[in-house]
Amino acid sequence: MTNQQARDRLFEYAYGEMSPQDAVAFEAALREDPDLRADLDAVSVVRRAAAGLKDHELPLAAHRNILAAARRATRQRAMARPWEALQRFLLSPSFLGATAIIAAVVVGAHLIPLQEIDDPWTRADREQRAAALAPAESALMAAASVEPVPVAAAPSQRAQEAGEALVQDARGRAGGTTATATATAASTPDRVHVESRQARKELVGQASGQVAAKPRAAKGPASIAPAAASLRMLSDESIGFEAAGSGFVQEDAKRSKAEVRRFAAPAASPPMPEPMPEAELANEPPAPPAMAKVARNVRADAAGLLKEARDERAAGRLPDALALCRAALAAGPSDNLLADILAEAAQLALAISRHDEAEGYLTRLERLPGGADRAGKIRLK
């Protein structure tokens, strides 16, 4: 390595960037060149002195100013291209992570109430009750289809016997339905269930008694009409009970109600059955006054029931008021009246700590136009 070559590669040697072979050649040149040795010595001295120059920190204020300027520039760029900024945000790990966590929480929170609402009246249970009620309806339909026989014509002993057999069959099957309802009520420590059972027994007894008595006298569909009307009342009451129990069974209840009404349609022309005689009532187990009122007014105006419910609430009889609300709901109100009844029922249910029932009303209320705000206020209360 010549002196000039060694001089050109001085810094490579000083900074340790030279290969070992070249370093040997450089050191040979170094021994022969005192100026080169002096330069190398200067480099090492200056490097040692300059070692302390390396520690430096950017002042915090400057750091913040620069970052603020960077953020401003980023925002300006984002404003110029909003879709890119939105896309970047939506695909950011923070957003995706937060979305996943919230989705898991929301799904979990909605699954738990669903199970709670379905517990007392499972779908299978509802189907079982519907199946039990269907033969009774069929029997009554068959009884109603018996040809009317003029009183002055041939003796109607056979028709009468057929009608009676059908009615007995209907009674038996309806009794089975009641037993099912009773069993369900017994499995649920719920006063409303028990009240409903009693009212139902009363109505079934009324229906079967009328059906059993009338064919002998009048014969034909006309004689079945009061029984059909009573059965319709039973159906309505049952639907009201279902609707009160859960918002989720409302659709099923409406469907059942439509079917029963279709069945009872031929009997629509006769007047409503007479109230049960006092003597018969005395034989029945005493029903709570509120539920008796429900039974009498189940076909009455929903608005009137709501008013009565409010009166009961004002009197401090909250369970009775709630039962009236259920009856009002069973009457099939719509629009604003339905919203009023649901709100009232939800507040009453909350007041007596029936949270699941209240949640069912609030869920129904939220589905109505403008009902979400109202439900939200009730929840906040």
Next chain:
Amino acid sequence: MRFTAPPMAFIIILLVLNRNRSGAVYKEDPRSDEELYRRYAKGDGRAFRALLNRHGGAVHGYLTKFIGDAEMATDLTQDVFMRVISAAEDFRGEASFRTFLFRVMRNVATDSLRSRIHRPDGNACSLDDPGRPDQSGPALVEKMAGSVVPVDHKTFSGELSQALESGLAGLPPEQRETFLLREVEGLRFPEIATILGVNESTVKSRMLYAVRSLRQSLAGFGGLP
């Protein structure tokens, strides 16, 4: 309550995740400078934070030593990064980010030095020979080695530091910047040549002259040969 809780929880989780990400994660970001700078150009503010954490101290240190005024160096550091911010979308990656950054830094420093030399008060100095005043004002070397020299260099104190700072201030700017880029910032000669826009031989030559001058400045120190 039931309907306000999910959005509130969402916002809280988002903030927590963002806070965790904006911490020290990017200080040891494994991505290259170029990738971070491109990310910033696309709107990722945290990428710029990582770049600043990586190079902010180096830029400030260089400018402090080159200008000799810590306060002014801080202002100039902000200028450098403002230019880096505004040039983000134009970065093509033809040179490395560090080369680009130091080129910007060098331009800012040179502009600043030039404006100091050609001040409106008439106390201009020669850029070629900053140790000799053109007119009646004090020499730049005197200003830098005197009261203008920063006093907050705790790690570089004492007579040795004074002598080295005086020696640095007495160097011509092109030698000073070459020395600082090589010795303080740790750039290699080809990289320095790219930043300064000269060939590598010129850079080595400037470095050698700078070392010889500084060696003379440090001649009187007993601890050093």
